[in-house]
Amino acid sequence: MKSRVLPLVLLILFLCTGSAFAKTVAGLPLHVEKFESGAIRLWIGDHISSTAVVAVPTSRGILVIDTFGVPEVDRELRSAIARELGRDDFTFLINTHEHGDHTGGNAVYADCTIVGHELVPENMQRDPADRERTIRWRTTRISELETEIAAMAADAPERARRDEDLILARLLLANAQADNAPPPPPTRVFADRMELDLGDVTVEMFYIGGMHTASDIAVLIPKHGLLLTGDTMADVWLTDTPGCLASFSARSGIAHDFPRWMKNWNHLLDRKDEYHTLLPGHWNGELSHAGAEARVRYVEALWNAAEQKAAAGGRVEDLQAENRLADRFPHLAESPGFAEWTNAGTALEIWCCMTGMESGAQALYALIENGADEAEIRAVVDQKSAASPKYFFVEAAINQLGYRFLNQEQPEQAARLLQANVEMYPESWNTYDSLGEALLATGDREGAIANYEKSVELNPDNTSGTDALARIRGSELAN
Template identity: 35%
Template sequence: MLTEDSPMENIIVAVATKKGIVVIDSTGSPATAALFRKAIEKEFARNDFKYVINTHPHWDHAWGNQVFPEAIVIGHENSLGQTARQARSAENMLRRARERVASLQQGLQKAGNDADQKVKLLPELAFQERIVRGLSAAFSPVPPAISFSDTMTLDMGDVSFKMYFFGRAHSGSDIFIHIPAEKILVTGDIFLDVGWLPLFSGMETLDIPKWCDVLDRLFGEADGFSTVIPGHRKPWSREKLKMWKEYIENLWKGVNAAKKEKLTLAQVLERFPLEERYHYLKELGHSDQEIREFHERNVEAFWRQLLVPITPLIEQATAKDGIAAAIEKCRVLWRSQRDEYDFSERSLNQLGYRFLSQDKPSAAIGLFAFIVELYPASANAYDSLGEAYMVAGDKELAVRNYEKSLELNAGNQNAKDMLKRLRQAGAAAGLSTQQEETSSSNREQGAITAEMIVAKCAAAMGGMEKISLIKTMRVNEIFPDHGERPMIFEMKRPNWFRNPRINLVFDGKRACFLKGPDSKSGPELVDEDEWKDFEVDMAFHFPAFFDYPATFAGVELIDGRDAAKLSVSLPLGAVMTYYIDSKSFLIFRAAAKFVLGGKERTPYRDFFDYRQVNGVLLPHGFSYGSRTGQMKGRVKSIETNFDFPEAWVKIPEILN
């Protein structure tokens, strides 16, 4: 086993047999593969290379094939016919590698005598320079000369190589290679945990039952394996692979059962949290957020396999009636049967790029625009739409959408690179950046509706489907000017509320102390004038525009932030105004206005520190006005969807 000294740490496996040397994978550059070839020849003192086996055809595993011209390349049949596509990809990679080399060289110059900084930059510089050397010369992708559909055994006399098509997973042609004589299983890029997380759900369509079958067969082999060699970084043990085998089996069994129960995706996500044993990933450098999002992506990907694919319908309708008609059919299905069809952003995005590869930019633009409509908080959706406009020659709209992508994800390097290219091209054509920005700004003028803002806010929080599942909430909060003892607020949408600490209940119409304010006397109604205060409390804890009609109240600059304002009139007369950040589309301020005791009251809260609660982003930090000035409160915990019986808020008969 040889590991490349690079940020990717690509792995090559070479085995010397009686009939010749067999190499598994060849890295991503002929220049790197040439170095490995020399190392293999030196180690084995021979150079009779007979076969190169590609675990899959991705560039970092197969672009060194040409360095072994005497060897026969073996791969899965689904990897055939990709030569032209790989040649186009190589051109783009060469351009990016040259740009990266220039950037790293500038970084080294700036580093001066900073040895630590140079140590960080030099390995990647060497890696990128090898890509440039390998792809600048006569690079020629070498496809498999021998392919198979399901299984194949290569008998090399003293060593056999048992190959299994794993099924569509990371790519459409992933294979495993079992070498019984060495007790080794080579798995390509499916099972990784250092630098990457396992990559078994990379395709739109996944062959999960086949995965389970192949893993069962491998674990049942009498000659077995003890070491698992992935495509990058560190080997695995048999036990670790078994643990992830159980992850796949348990999740697949679970989502199938959930589908039969007619649960929604949001309910499935809630039912299947990641088991504690997989949190070892944190010890390998993955953050809690990365691990959570990885698991949620897997749940969604497994769930999608049980839905009806929407993309074939789009392709058929586009071919027959055009993209506009196809999208309108999708809107109807989205509104009426979204739980039955796969409307995932990934599958739609992949179809959009198929349209681009088929030289159908208008269809791609129409589809990417639909994706933006469904996922307005997705930086990737705007990035893809920007690319489609760029391909179509509409630079102004390309700039607008790349800028929007950067607003949503300031770290989107592709958007930065594309904007730089577009502006350089615009300047060369006599179009200044200022003119581009003015044109972009003009295009953004138009009718803004409350429905648009609500939809974008819902998407930013986690999606309307997940939000609609939240029926009850129990919030434990700390108010510094009330001491460190938590205040407990329990509510049921849209208008039941209680504070168990002080025995206060509100049924949406009236409020009372069940035991009286002193907790000793009998029940006592709260003054009617104060009832508005309780519905305002609920509106501070959960956006009222998800339960009551809202109106768009304009745009205002608040503390340097552009805010879209939504106004909601609550049933008892209070008016809530929500200030929604124009970049994140999360609420950063809520203000109320109502009359209490003959005086107008205008309480407000500023919100921050959003965290996920059952897949929905909710604020866990807030500031508010008090008698001693502005104070900062914090949320200790939020519990959702507990049982909230009507008896909890029932006003005692004695008060009727």
């Protein structure tokens, strides 16, 4: 008797506990994480870096934070939330930031009040050309994945991940092809802080934008001991494809307000006793109190260093050189999200924010990309010797963007940008060397020779210059 009952009990137990995990959404396993407070967190997939959707029951209805981004998936996630919580009175949706993998399912919550930072609505708008690009890119990606999978053994270690990548790619392609109406943007917005009174639960939101998008917010729910930080940071990656959590750096080309960022983060750190769980916006990243604090102190240290540098009339390239991760922040050098290039980028953005100046390299790049005339280029270049300039200039940054044009097979644009660098840094052998390379790519051999010669004259050790000259002259002889 005993021997028959036990397997039966085990089977029933398995069916009960396993039921939440046995479900799939769009062919991907559905995960439901239950917090002691009664809030839940849902995501799909074991390998892909999908968005984690959080649902919080309150006496004024269910609050949801973020969407997966594909309406057909979010409809199923909404049903799963209703099933798990045993109610379906959805009232509020919060977007932690503007990205499509957080806002793309907003239509599924069109009956709710949607809340977000004031920059979310305008930054959600997409250029119609993006859709065509997405469809092309996804179509190529799908056929690459299909080929890759076809060549794999069924039990290859990479197989499960590639299968999920393929399912996700097909979902996103179908979503782009469906050409649905744009998702509804948040209608309740704020700039700095906002509080939502949901009866027995108070939700506080804080601007922490500029590190991932201009519209990032943190969502503090003291009653549940939760702090949601969107895609801004993580100090542990659970998979080797961190996705949106891959870098902790101030993005270029977006609005920054570091003083407000530091003020709000310090406020959140001061209240760290009010939350025990920090939740990044994707399931495959984790964040500890110590990890968050280390990142805030790092930004503050860079900000203070920039302030001192600017007060002393210093240059941004010295700020970068004196604040390398390896020397100044060795404890972060190996931490998720950090690399020397992201660190240099963050220093640059902090410099721009603090001095009110803009990167001359980026301004010139944008002008040339958009086909500006000589007078417009000249107006920026002349700022280098202006008394109170609008732009700051870094020779290496201009050089780097010149090579970006070259890599994008835009040699004419590269030559224009690198020509400006030669004019601004006439004593630098490297500016002539780079211009020589760009001119050669445009077919201007004489111009290339003249610049390589000048480079070698300034630096006789420039062997790449002498080699280039030998090659050009050699091929001329051969012709």
